[in-house]
Amino acid sequence: MLFHLAQSATASGVAEEIQWLSGLPWLLLLLLSLPLVVAALYTRVFPTGLWASLLSVSIVLSVLFVFSPQALVVLAMVDGLIFVVTLIDFLLLWWGSGGHRATGIVVSRHIPRTGSLRVPIETTLTLQNQTSMRLIGDFCDDLPEHFTAEPSMHDLDLARGMETIAISQLTAHRRGAFELERCYLRIKSPLRLWQRQITLPIHNRVNIYPDMKQLSDYAMLARTNRLSLIGVRRTRRIGQDSDFERLRDYTRDDNYRHIDWRSTAKRNKLTVRQFQSDQSQRLIFMLDCGRMMTNQRDGYSLLDHALNASLMMAYVALQQGDSVGMICFSDRIHAYIPPRGGASQMNRLLQAGFDQFPRMVESRYDLAFLHLNSRCKRRSLVTLITNVIDEVNSAVIVDYLSNLTGTHLPLGVLLRDREMFDAADAPHNAALAAAAAGGGTEAPHYTETIDDFTMYRAAAAADILLWREEVLTGLRHRGVLSVDAFPDELTAPLVNQYLEVKAKHLL
Structure with a gap:
């Protein structure tokens, strides 16, 4: 009896020991994973797919140990070998690439200080390897928001004491001032078990201006007497x-x-x-940077189109010997350039307007016109470029522009909404489409070809356009010049209006 009890106790103890030992491989696996956690949190060194493959070997042996406890020694040796190899490879990468600060990697960047919107600019990155290991991996330059790069990544295979040069084409899809502050590297360890992500600080600033290709096109066409190709009319100057x-x-x-x-x-x-x-005359542009100018057209805001047309008109005026100034405002005055002549004034206008963006605030026309009256006493052509969408906004614009008559020559530029015009034309276009579908037969009645929603939408758009035309008529009756054009077609009408003012000596 006692013998059977002792045998039973021995068997129970062996079973508990086997159960404890069966959990040992998973404990070793957990200990093996601790360097991964530490590396990811503090050193930005992460395991690669090869490291995961080695870890899978340990997992397979751990599963086999559950069914064959005799493999414990082999499993422990494999886990220990994996741990030693991965640790050595980690240390080789960490200390070989310069330690915590990566002091052995020197990077420099060459990039133009200025660029044009949607025109690629060339940037050059130079990497020097002053570490004790061969750098293998890839790297890329800092990419600000609204930028694209081609190529975006560069392969890296750099021996000790050598340097490599990578060239990229950066394209900005938004004007303004941008900061390039870093360079990013991903370095692999000698055994490819680890990869380290390194961020190197390197600061450059680039200013993206509107595309001024239209200015060179205008100059070329003016020399060859072909301005009609861009919609500019020849105006006979009286006297x-x-x-x-x-x-x-x-x-x-x-x-x-x-x-x-x-x-x-x-x-x-x-x-x-x-x-x-x-003779030298004065032009002053007033650019509305408020909520009225936030709509987008062809990837550009209304303010972008207004700025491009203003710069074109300013270029023409400066070529004519006139003085040009600018006021950018929304709920406050953002920039003011006093009217001046000369080639250098074009650079001042570019600097004042290239980093102005529409803001979701109500524009303070009273503040802008008060600033104009206090700074500009001499008679000038005052060009206000804005958008009207409601009666309150339009009434303020009409009042302030009308008050300028006598002192200045006001010009109101109201930008059209193409979607509004398309909506007003929708029933007509739908009827034409129905007639074309019927093989050229007479178009069916509107109620049979157009749904009610389209009709209501078109009626509302037509009513808004009728109100908008009344605003323009009111401006003209009060002695205010006006330009009514789509944003992407604004340049030619604006330049033509300026040339007409010059020809008729309205200033």
């Missing part, structure tokens, strides 16, 4: 052949028929006659 003002030096864009040959012979330098119609 340009009789109202002489002064003599000045000849420039490349002057008409050769205006050369004064007698003065040229006396001065031994080409001299042209300048007429009264070319």
Whole structure:
């Protein structure tokens, strides 16, 4: 009896020992995973797929040990070997790549300080390997928001003491000032069991301006007398052949028929006659940066289109010898450039407007016009570019522009909403589509071809457009010049209006 009890106790003890030993591999596996947790939290060194493959070997042996306890020694040796190998590989990567600060990797960046919207700019990254190991992996440059890079990643295989140069094309899809502050590297360990993510600080600033290609296009077309290709009309200047003002030096864009040959012979330098119609006048742009200008068209906000058209008109005015200024405002004055002439004024206007964006605030027209009256006493062509969507907003604009008449020459530029015009034309387009579908037969009645929602939508859009036309008519009756155009087609009407003002001597 006692013998059977002792045998039973021995068997129970063996079973408990086997049950405890069966949990030992999982404990070893947990201990083996601790370096992974520590590495990820404090050193930004992470395991690779090869590390996971080695870990799967330990998992398979641990499962086999449950059915065959005799494999405990083999399992312990395998786990220990994996632990030692991964630890050595981790240390080689950590200390070989420069330790905590990665001091052995030197990076430099060359990038232009300025760029144009949606025009690729070339950036160059130079990496120098001053560490004690060969750097293998990949790296990439910092990419600000609204930027794309081609290529976005670069392969890295750099021996000790060597350097590599990577060239990328950065394209900005938004104007403004942007900071490039870092370079990102991913380095693999010698045995490819670990990879380290390194962030190196390197600071550069790039200013993205509106695409000024339209300015060069205008200059080229003006020289070849082909401005009609971009919608600019030739306007005959009243009195340009009789109202002489002064003599000045000849420039490349002057008409050769205006050369004064007698003065040229006396001065031994080409001299042209300048007429009264070319006298220096003043233009001031008032750009609304409030909520009215937040709508998007072709990936650009209304303010983007307004700024592009304003810069084009400013370029033409500066070429004519006029002075140009600018006020950017929303609920406060964001930028003010006093009216000046000369080529350098174009750079001032670019600097003032390139980082202005529409804000979801109500624009303070009273504050903007008060600033105008306090700073600009001389008669000027004041061009307000904005959008109207409600009666309160339109009434304020009409009142302030009307109050300028007599002191200044006001010009109100109201941007059209293309979706509104398309909605108003929807029934007509739908009827044409139905007629085309019927093989050229007469279009069915509107109630049979167009659903009620489309009709109501078109009626509402037509009513808004009728109200908008009444606002424009009210401006004209009060002596305010007006331009009514779609945002993406604003440049030519605005330049034509300016040339008409110059031709008729309205200033």
